[in-house]
Every structure is written in C-alpha cells, then in structure tokens.
Amino acid sequence: PLRQLADHYDLHLIEDACEALGAEYKGRKAGMLGDCGVFAFYPNKQITTGEGGMIVTDDEEAAMLMMALRNQGRAPGDTWLQHTYLGYNYRMDEMSAALGAAQMTRIEELLTRREQVARWYMERLAEIPAVELPYVAPQTTRSSWFVFVIRLAPGIQREEIARKLEERGIPVRPYFLPIHLQPYLVERFGYRQGDYPITEDLGARGLALPFSGVMTEEQVEMVCRTLQSVL
Numbered sequence: 638p639l640r641q642l643a644d645h646y647d648l649h650l651i652e653d654a655c656e657a658l659g660a661e662y663k664g665r666k667a668g669m670l671g672d673c674g675v676f677a678f679y680p681n682k683q684i685t686t687g688e689g690g691m692i693v694t695d696d697e698e699a700a701m702l703m704m705a706l707r708n709q710g711r712a713p714g715d716t717w718l719q720h721t722y723l724g725y726n727y728r729m730d731e732m733s734a735a736l737g738a739a740q741m742t743r744i745e746e747l748l749t750r751r752e753q754v755a756r757w758y759m760e761r762l763a764e765i766p767a768v769e770l771p772y773v774a775p776q777t778t779r780s781s782w783f784v785f786v787i788r789l790a791p792g793i794q795r796e797e798i799a800r801k802l803e804e805r806g807i808p809v810r811p812y813f814l815p816i817h818l819q820p821y822l823v824e825r826f827g828y829r830q831g832d833y834p835i836t837e838d839l840g841a842r843g844l845a846l847p848f849s850g851v852m853t854e855e856q857v858e859m860v861c862r863t864l865q866s867v868l
C-alpha cells in the first residue's frame with residue numbers, strides 16, 4: 638500500500654528496516670521494498686558495528702549522492718581535497734565495518750537462534766493470561782526478532798511488576814514511550830496526554846523482556862516463571 642501511495646504522488650519511498658534485518662514481507666526481504674532501505678548496527682541490533690548503519694538502493698544516482706554526502710561532499714572520483722557537495726562525516730570506519738562483515742557470514746545462524754528464543758517465549762508465555770504476546774501479521778513471512786516485547790493486561794501496575802522483576806535479577810524495560818510525549822515534541826508542538834489514546838495505552842503496557850540469541854531455554858523458563866509468580 639505504501640508503494641502504491643508513493644507511486645501515485647511521485648514520492649520516494651525510504652524504508653526504515655533498522656529493526657528488521659533478515660525479515661521478509663510477502664517473501665521479500667526487508668530493506669528491498671522502498672527506493673532506499675536503511676539498516677542500523679547499534680549494539681542492540683541483530684548484528685552490530687558498535688555504531689553506524691547502511692543504506693541499500695538500486696538507484697545509481699541516489700547511491701552516488703549518498704556516497705558523496707557521507708564523505709564530506711566528495712563525489713566519487715573527487716580527490717581528497719575536492720568537495721563537489723556540502724556534506725558530512727558519516728563514514729563508517731573499516732574496523733567497525735569488518736566487525737559487521739564477519740557477523741554477516743553467519744547471519745542465518747544469528748537470526749535462527751533469535752527465532753528459537755522467541756519461540757520458547759511465545760510457547761511459555763501463552764500459559765500466562767495477563768500477558769499479551771507480540772502479534773506477527775500474516776504478511777510477515779519471516780520475522781527478524783529485534784526485541785521481545787509483551788503487553789501486560791490493562792489494570793496491571795507495570796512499574797511495580799518491573800521493579801519486582803529487577804529485584805529478582807531480571808532486567809526489563811518499558812517499551813516504547815510514545816513519541817508525541819517526548820519533552821521536545823511537547824514543547825515544540827504542544828502535544829498532550831490524551832492526543833493519541835491508542836498509542837498511549839500501548840506505551841503504558843509494553844514491557845521488553847531480556848532477549849538475545851545466546852539465551853538458553855532454561856533462562857527463558859526462569860524469566861517466564863518469575864514473571865508468572867510476580868504477576
């Protein structure tokens with residue numbers, strides 16, 4: 638639908654695939670659905686280069702322009718002291734890139750392990766009535782698990798649950814906080830609590846559980862058992 642909309646209004650479609658490395662929509666890889674696809678490699682992502690990210694595109698002109706912009710405006714072919722454009726220093730250093738390239742050689746293994754951990758969580762948490770599980774839409778032919786976020790049933794005091802879990806050695810985080818209630822946007826545009834009730838409801842009930850590809854089934858079980866007893 639977004640592609641159709643973009644075509645209709647002659648817009649470029651930039652796909653933010655930062656959390657979706659390896660995911661598929663109707664059998665097509667995330668990052669290949671727009672004119673440009675963007676990935677991020679901060680340490681919380683499926684693979685990391687410390688900081689930094691990557692843009693993929695099959696638009697030659699856009700690629701050339703972005704390569705220039707990240708390199709202080711030097712167009713491909715410019716010498717070090719030539720700056721065809723006004724640009725930035727957005728280069729990824731080679732050591733960080735090497736770290737990412739090495740992880741890409743075993744990306745399938747990394748994604749599969751995260752899928753397994755998510756599956757353990759899904760199966761075990763389905764037994765806890767106060768927990769709403771992440772929803773995977775039917776168009777999603779492959780999920781790439783970035784974080785594992787549950788929603789607590791309405792009326793449950795999330796902060797208290799989080800505190801009790803932390804006391805028992807299980808770190809959790811509220812997730813996400815609604816963007817319109819971030820101080821900058823409140824000050825700049827005057828948004829208020831109540832402007833987006835669905836977003837606010839979801840923001841108030843989401844809880845990110847410990848999640849990574851190196852978790853064992855016993856660790857998942859321990860998180861779920863503790864959550865169950867705290868609830």
Ligand SMILES: Cc1ncc(COP(=O)(O)O)c(C=O)c1O
Pocket residue numbers: 653654655656677678679688689690
């Ligand atoms: C969906 C999404 N877009 C963009 C970003 C930003 O990535 P970076 O911090 O590498 O700029 C993130 C990172 O968390 C993200 O999750």
